[in-house]
Amino acid sequence: MGQVKLNYPADGLTSPTSWGSKDSIKNMMAKIYKDYGKYIDFVANESNLPKEMIASFIAVESGGNAKAGGSGHITQGLMQWNRTYAKAMLEKEKKEGRMTKAEQDKLASYGIKFDANGKTRAITNADQLKPELNILIGTMTLGQLVDTDWGTDDDEIKLDRIIAVYNAGAYGDTGKKARSKQYKTPKALAQAVNPTTRAYINKILGYNGALHLTRDVKTA
Amino acid sequence: MNKNVKIILGIGIGVGLIYLGYKYFFKEDTKGATDSSKEPIVYDKKSREVVLVENA
Numbered sequence: 001m002g003q004v005k006l007n008y009p010a011d012g013l014t015s016p017t018s019w020g021s022k023d024s025i026k027n028m029m030a031k032i033y034k035d036y037g038k039y040i041d042f043v044a045n046e047s048n049l050p051k052e053m054i055a056s057f058i059a060v061e062s063g064g065n066a067k068a069g070g071s072g073h074i075t076q077g078l079m080q081w082n083r084t085y086a087k088a089m090l091e092k093e094k095k096e097g098r099m100t101k102a103e104q105d106k107l108a109s110y111g112i113k114f115d116a117n118g119k120t121r122a123i124t125n126a127d128q129l130k131p132e133l134n135i136l137i138g139t140m141t142l143g144q145l146v147d148t149d150w151g152t153d154d155d156e157i158k159l160d161r162i163i164a165v166y167n168a169g170a171y172g173d174t175g176k177k178a179r180s181k182q183y184k185t186p187k188a189l190a191q192a193v194n195p196t197t198r199a200y201i202n203k204i205l206g207y208n209g210a211l212h213l214t215r216d217v218k219t220a
Numbered sequence: 221m222n223k224n225v226k227i228i229l230g231i232g233i234g235v236g237l238i239y240l241g242y243k244y245f246f247k248e249d250t251k252g253a254t255d256s257s258k259e260p261i262v263y264d265k266k267s268r269e270v271v272l273v274e275n276a
């Protein structure tokens with residue numbers, strides 16, 4: 001695959017002022033790095049994804065609150081992934097030879113091990129509330145989306161499409177639009193999807209959004 | 221059946237059908253319902269090198 005670009009901020013998109021001022025977003029990103037930087041560094045290194053991108057998803061999904069999400073809700077924690085799909089995602093990562101030894105060892109330290117057939121145990125609500133594990137599984141999910149034919153196109157990561165699918169799912173109206181490759185710019189896709197997902201795309205990819213402002217934040 | 225009751229029932233059924241149609245044609249998955257395990261993977265994460273490029 002080699003080198004791919006992740007362009008930011010996207011033309012014509014701006015982070016909604018309702019999400020916070022520039023300073024408040026910078027402060028949030030700084031706190032995320034302070035609280036979870038060592039976990040983010042680990043998964044960024046193993047997944048070959050930028051730590052800025054991972055931290056941006058944490059910011060939008062939970063604001064850095066490891067306990068975010070309603071009690072018992074199917075999505076929980078820092079990156080708000082769905083625990084019912086996490087098991088299949090992990091087994092796919094393992095089956096396709098994508099899982100690094102360090103990732104596998106890290107999962108094992110949380111009791112998530114694979115049998116001879118590549119199967120693992122169900123992922124629980126308690127698992128979702130563990131910051132390091134939540135970031136690891138969330139980043140693996142993002143990695144699988146990045147490595148689809150629509151997630152990376154023309155040697156460029158299409159983060160707008162990835163955000164849309166991560167937020168709204170792959171197979172609803174928004175997901176279908178994101179995966180169609182018909183929307184050539186983040187602005188075009190943002191205009192075509194539901195308001196919640198549109199705001200999400202703006203928060204990460206827009207001017208004064210998480211990815212734009214994280215350049216000014218100490219990340220190590 | 222009283223005429224007004226029929227009208228109210230008709231409106232109710234009509235609204236219900238419109239709602240069901242909307243749900244069918246414009247449905248979204250539930251939040252966080254991304255099942256990445258069903259999406260074919262075509263790139264190797266181990267050889268991926270991402271370069272952040274800040275637009276001017």
